[in-house]
Amino acid sequence: MKKKRLFLLLAVFTITLQNAYSQSVIQGTGGSTSILLNPGTKENAEEKKDEGTKAADDGTYNYTNGFASFATKEKKLSFNYYHYFAKKRPSFIAITAGSELKNGSATIFNNGDLTSATTLDFSIGFRPFKQSNNWEFLFKRADEIEDNEERQKERQKILDSQNLKLRAASDAWFFVSGNLTGSKFKHFDPTIPFDDQVEKEVFTGGTLKAGFNYWNANIKESELIIGGSFGVKWANNFDDLTESTREDTRIISDSASGVTRKVAAKETVFQGSYKEFRAYPLDFDIYFVPHSWGNIGLLGFTRSVFSETLYPTHTAGIGLFFCKKQNVFDPIGGITFGYRDVFNVDSSDDDKGDLTKISVSIVTRLNLLGLMKKSGG
Amino acid sequence: MRKVTVTIKVSGGARYLDFCRLEGYKFDPDRNFRFLKGYWVGDFEDLQIGSDSDLDILIVAAGSRGANCSMTVQINGGQELPFDMNKPFNKSGWGFFEEEIKL
Numbered sequence: 001m002k003k004k005r006l007f008l009l010l011a012v013f014t015i016t017l018q019n020a021y022s023q024s025v026i027q028g029t030g031g032s033t034s035i036l037l038n039p040g041t042k043e044n045a046e047e048k049k050d051e052g053t054k055a056a057d058d059g060t061y062n063y064t065n066g067f068a069s070f071a072t073k074e075k076k077l078s079f080n081y082y083h084y085f086a087k088k089r090p091s092f093i094a095i096t097a098g099s100e101l102k103n104g105s106a107t108i109f110n111n112g113d114l115t116s117a118t119t120l121d122f123s124i125g126f127r128p129f130k131q132s133n134n135w136e137f138l139f140k141r142a143d144e145i146e147d148n149e150e151r152q153k154e155r156q157k158i159l160d161s162q163n164l165k166l167r168a169a170s171d172a173w174f175f176v177s178g179n180l181t182g183s184k185f186k187h188f189d190p191t192i193p194f195d196d197q198v199e200k201e202v203f204t205g206g207t208l209k210a211g212f213n214y215w216n217a218n219i220k221e222s223e224l225i226i227g228g229s230f231g232v233k234w235a236n237n238f239d240d241l242t243e244s245t246r247e248d249t250r251i252i253s254d255s256a257s258g259v260t261r262k263v264a265a266k267e268t269v270f271q272g273s274y275k276e277f278r279a280y281p282l283d284f285d286i287y288f289v290p291h292s293w294g295n296i297g298l299l300g301f302t303r304s305v306f307s308e309t310l311y312p313t314h315t316a317g318i319g320l321f322f323c324k325k326q327n328v329f330d331p332i333g334g335i336t337f338g339y340r341d342v343f344n345v346d347s348s349d350d351d352k353g354d355l356t357k358i359s360v361s362i363v364t365r366l367n368l369l370g371l372m373k374k375s376g377g
Numbered sequence: 378m379r380k381v382t383v384t385i386k387v388s389g390g391a392r393y394l395d396f397c398r399l400e401g402y403k404f405d406p407d408r409n410f411r412f413l414k415g416y417w418v419g420d421f422e423d424l425q426i427g428s429d430s431d432l433d434i435l436i437v438a439a440g441s442r443g444a445n446c447s448m449t450v451q452i453n454g455g456q457e458l459p460f461d462m463n464k465p466f467n468k469s470g471w472g473f474f475e476e477e478i479k480l
Contacts, residue, residue, distance in 0.1 A: 084412045090393075133471075135396040135437050136403070152463055152475055159471045169439035169470030171393060215392070217470020223442055291442055291468050326443030326465075327390065 032303065034211050034227035034283040089126050096121035096179075117183035125175030125213075131167050138166070168218040177229070178208040185238065188246055188269035198246060198269060203276065207233035211283075221292070223328050227285040234278055237310070241270040279307040287321070289328050297321045297328060299336065314342045333364035379426045381452050381480065386416040387438060390446040392470075396437035399424055406436075432478040440466040448474050 081095045098119045138158050145151040159166070184202045209231020216224045246269045253260040282304040289297040299319035306312045321334030340357045387394060387410070394406035394417055402424075410419040426432060438446055445465045449457040458478065466472040 086407065086411050090407070090412070130393055130395070130439075132395050133437075136398075139435075148475075148477065155473060155475065156463055159469070159473065160467050166469055166471070169392065169395070171439075217439065217442060217466070218468050221468070223470070294443075323441075325445065327441045329392065329441055330444075 032283065033285055033301075034229040035213060035225055035285045035287055089128070091126040092124070094121075094123040094125075117181055119179055119181045121177065121179035123175050123177035125173050127171055127173050130171040131169055133167055168216060170214070170216040172215075173213045174211070175213070175229075176208075176210050178206065178231075180204065180206045183238065186246075186267060186269045187241070187274050188244065188271045190271070198267075201274065203236050203238070205234040205236065205276075207231055207235075207281070209233075209281065209283075218291075219288075222288045222290045224289075225285075225287045225328065227283075227287075229283045230280070232278065232280055234276070236276045237272075237274065238270065241272040241274060244269055244271055275309070277307055277309045279305045279310070281305050287328070289323065289326075295323045295326055297323060297331065297334075299334070301336075301338075303338075313340065315340045316342050333362070336361045336363070378428075379430070379480070380423045381426055381432065382454070383421045383424050383432065384451040385410075385419045385421070385434070385436070386449045386451075386457070387436065387474070388447045389415040389417070390444050391417060391438035391440045391472075393439050394436060395439055395471075396435070398433075398435040400427060400433050426480060430480050432476075432480060434474060434476045434478070436474045438462070438466075438472050438474070439470050440472060442466050442468045442470060446472060448476075450476070450478060452478070452480065 079097055083093045085091055085093075096119070098121070100117045100119065139155060142151055142154040142158060145154055182202075182204050184200060187199050187201045189197055189199070209229045211227060211229025211231075214224075214226045245266055248265045250263045251260055252263060283302070285299065285301045287297055287299045297320075299317075299321060301317050301319070303315040303317075304312065315338050317336055317338035319334050319336030321331045324330045324332050338359045338361070340359065383399065389412070394410055397404040397406050397409065397419070399421060404419070404421070406417075406419070409421070410417040412418075424432075432450070432452065434450065436448070440446055443465050446462045448460045448462070450460065451457045460474060460476055462472045462474055464472060
C-alpha cells in the first residue's frame with residue numbers, strides 16, 4: 001500500500017514535469033496572485049555554447065525558462081512556460097500546467113486514496129508604459145568631462161541626485177489570463193437512499209480575468225509592485241466539503257466450516273452540500289520591499305468573490321517574502337497568512353471560532369529545469 | 378572611417394533598458410534590444426567608429442534597487458568581453474554602463 005501511495009505521488013509529480021515551470025512565487029494562501037513577475041534570472045537561463053541564436057522569420061525572438069514551485073497549503077505543484085517577444089511593444093505569453101492534491105494533509109498517507117485536480121493556465125500581457133528620463137539632457141555636463149573616471153563619477157552623481165527631479169524607474173503591464181481546471185471526486189450524501197449515497201462527480205471549471213501590474217523602484221523609500229484583476233469563473237464549492245472515509249463492510253460465511261470473513265473496502269469521499277456556480281473574483285496584491293530591509297519583502301492581498309447564488313466572500317492576508325540579492329523580481333520563497341470571510345458574511349461556521357478561518361501557506365521556488373529554446377524554434 | 382558589427386547583451390537583472398548611445402548615435406532600446414535567453418540582446422551592424430578607434434558605449438538600465446547587472450560586448454563576431462555596471466541599481470532603480478573599448 002505504501003508503494004502504491006508513493007507511486008501515485010510520483011505520478012502526480014511527473015505528469016506535470018513535461019512542461020515548464022512556475023510563474024510567480026508571490027502568491028496568497030489560495031495559491032493565486034495578480035502579480036506577474038519577469039522572466040527568470042541568469043541562473044535559470046543557462047546558455048548552451050554550442051547553440052547559436054538566430055531571429056525567427058517574423059523578426060521576433062523567443063525566450064523560455066523554467067522553474068517549479070510548490071505551495072504547501074494547497075499541495076500544489078506547478079510549472080510555467082514563459083515566452084517573451086517584442087514587436088511594437090514588449091509582450092509575453094505564459095502557460096502553466098499544475099496538479100493539486102485535494103486531500104487533507106492528514107489523510108494523504110492514510111489510505112492511499114488521492115483526489116487530484118489538474119489545471120492549465122495561460123496569460124497574455126503587454127507593457128503600455130515605462131518611465132523614462134531625458135538622459136541626453138541630464139548627461140550633457142558629464143559628456144564634456146575628458147577623464148573617464150571623473151566622467152563616470154559625474155554620471156553616477158546625476159543618477160543618485162535628488163535635486164534634479166529624476167523620475168524613478170517604473171513600468172506598467174496589462175494582462176489577460178485564464179485557466180481550465182478539471183477534477184473528480186466521490187460525493188457522499190447520507191440523506192438519500194443507500195445505493196445512491198456515493199456519486200462520482202466530474203467537474204470542469206475555468207476562469208477568465210483581466211488585470212494590471214505596476215512597478216515603481218522608489219515610492220516612500222520602498223520598492224513597490226501592485227497588481228489587480230477582475231474576472232469571471234466557473235467553480236464549485238469543493239473546498240467547503242468535508243473529507244471523510246467510507247468503509248463498506250461485508251460478512252461472508254462458509255456454511256461448511258462455519259468460518260465467517262469480514263471484507264472491508266475503504267475509499268475517500270467528500271461530504272456536504274455540493275454546488276457548482278459562476279462567480280466574479282476580484283483580487284488585489286501589493287508587494288513592497290522597504291529599501292532599508294534588504295532582502296525581505298511584505299505582501300498584502302485581498303481575494304473577493306461575488307456570486308449570484310452564494311454569499312460574497314472576502315479573504316485578506318499578509319505575507320513575508322525573501323528575495324535573492326535584493327532583487328524583488330527574484331523571490332526565493334515566503335510565508336503567507338490569510339483570513340477567510342473577513343466580514344463574516346457566512347454565519348454557518350460561527351460556532352467554530354476565528355482560528356478556523358486562518359490559513360497559512362509556505363511557498364518556495366525550486367529550480368528543476370533550465371529549458372533553452374532557439375529563436376523561432 | 379571604420380565600420381564594425383556589435384552585439385551587446387545585458388543580463389536579465391535589468392527590468393528594461395532606457396537609453397543606449399553608441400559612438401554618439403542614439404538607439405531606442407525598445408526597438409533595438411530583445412529579450413533572449415535571459416539577456417537583453419542588441420545587434421548593431423555597420424556601426425561607424427570615430428577617428429579615436431574606440432567603441433564608446435553608454436547604456437542606462439532600470440532594475441531593482443541593490444541588484445546588479447552585467448554586460449557583454451562582441452565586436453565583429455569576436456570574443457564576448459564582459460563588463461559590470463558602474464554601480465548596482467540605485468534606490469531610484471537606475472544604473473548605467475559606460476565603456477570605451479579599444480579596437
